[in-house]
Amino acid sequence: MLNFNQEKYLQVTRGAVALRSEIEEIVEKVSQQEYKNIFLLGSGGAVATFYPFEYMIKSTSSIPVYAEIAAEFVVMNNQQFNEKSLVILSSLSGTTEETVAAAKYCKEKGATTIGITGEYHKPLADTVDYPIVNYAENDFAGDSNQLILSFLIFNLMHKKGDFPKYEAFAEQLEALPELLLGVKEEADSKACEFAETYKDEPYHILVGAGNTMGRAYSYAMCVLEEMQWIKTKSIHAAEFFHGTLEIVEEDTSMILLKGEDETRPLMERVERFAEKYTKKLTVFDTQDYELKGIVPEFRKYLSPIVTSTVLQRVSVHLEEKRNHSLETRRYYRKVAY
Numbered sequence: 001m002l003n004f005n006q007e008k009y010l011q012v013t014r015g016a017v018a019l020r021s022e023i024e025e026i027v028e029k030v031s032q033q034e035y036k037n038i039f040l041l042g043s044g045g046a047v048a049t050f051y052p053f054e055y056m057i058k059s060t061s062s063i064p065v066y067a068e069i070a071a072e073f074v075v076m077n078n079q080q081f082n083e084k085s086l087v088i089l090s091s092l093s094g095t096t097e098e099t100v101a102a103a104k105y106c107k108e109k110g111a112t113t114i115g116i117t118g119e120y121h122k123p124l125a126d127t128v129d130y131p132i133v134n135y136a137e138n139d140f141a142g143d144s145n146q147l148i149l150s151f152l153i154f155n156l157m158h159k160k161g162d163f164p165k166y167e168a169f170a171e172q173l174e175a176l177p178e179l180l181l182g183v184k185e186e187a188d189s190k191a192c193e194f195a196e197t198y199k200d201e202p203y204h205i206l207v208g209a210g211n212t213m214g215r216a217y218s219y220a221m222c223v224l225e226e227m228q229w230i231k232t233k234s235i236h237a238a239e240f241f242h243g244t245l246e247i248v249e250e251d252t253s254m255i256l257l258k259g260e261d262e263t264r265p266l267m268e269r270v271e272r273f274a275e276k277y278t279k280k281l282t283v284f285d286t287q288d289y290e291l292k293g294i295v296p297e298f299r300k301y302l303s304p305i306v307t308s309t310v311l312q313r314v315s316v317h318l319e320e321k322r323n324h325s326l327e328t329r330r331y332y333r334k335v336a337y
């Protein structure tokens with residue numbers, strides 16, 4: 001596959017899976033402290049990665065959960081947050097100012113903090129009570145984080161008595177590095193074709209729902225806008241019919257991220273609309289991938305990671321066909337703001 005280092009991918013994703021017992025020990029400890037709610041904090045792509053997990057907790061468990069943008073969280077005086085909160089923060093670099101400030105704020109207020117990050121001896125790892133560290137670069141960080149979060153979040157729910165099948169699920173997660181590699185291989189020609197067709201497209205509407213909404217938000221903002229400088233709009237499938245539909249014309253590109261959770265009918269409604277009103281419709285559907293060995297009841301929980309692993313192939317092809325490196329920035333970490 002173009003610009004793909006299989007060895008590195010397996011090293012990163014197997015590295016995440018290898019953290020299972022460490023994560024379960026952390027869950028054991030924090031569960032004994034009887035936390036009252038969970039806060040998920042990060043900035044940009046990092047907070048977006050939490051959105052599907054917020055959805056999955058809400059639809060699987062009665063634990064109150066709040067995914068919050070780090071910079072807003074520290075100024076809003078959130079009345080749900082206190083020393084009984086369990087806070088999970090994520091920052092690959094471990095240096096994103098807003099996220100580190102949020103970690104410090106939570107520590108000062110006496111909450112328990114877990115940090116998912118790429119390196120020790122960086123501000124995030126040095127601040128939180130429990131760092132969970134797996135080295136990754138931007139290309140594979142999404143898969144690494146989502147694997148770590150799958151063990152962490154589902155084990156937390158299990159300990160609260162809300163996800164009895166955790167053991168079976170965790171065993172299936174262990175097979176994901178190889179399964180996701182297979183997904184990338186299967187998706188690659190579609191990704192290449194998309195990039196060729198849409199390399200000069202100035203604007204895309206991305207639609208998600210349930211646990212793919214966060215993926216739509218982050219692919220629009222962190223890849224198409226940040227890394228490719230293409231204008232986008234991300235919108236929830238149900239909300240699409242309350243405004244965004246009015247700008248659809250036959251040459252408006254729409255990208256639908258279909259997953260397999262309860263919200264799939266909401267996506268199908270948008271798909272039926274799009275088939276009628278635009279000639280530029282692309283559907284990335286997790287159901288297209290076999291995921292051999294994964295039992296049907298667990299598939300819906302894997303929609304976000306399957307979606308992002310597929311989209312990562314799209315990014316690589318866009319980078320090549322548009323001759324625009326995914327690393328190029330005009331402003332981010334280049335100028336003061």
Ligand SMILES: O=P(O)(O)OC[C@H]1O[C@](O)(CO)[C@@H](O)[C@@H]1O
Pocket residue numbers: 043044045046090091092093094095096099222226
């Ligand atoms: O995970 P980190 O290191 O905090 O980085 C967050 C940054 O990375 C991105 O997710 C992608 O570059 C940005 O949206 C965000 O500003």
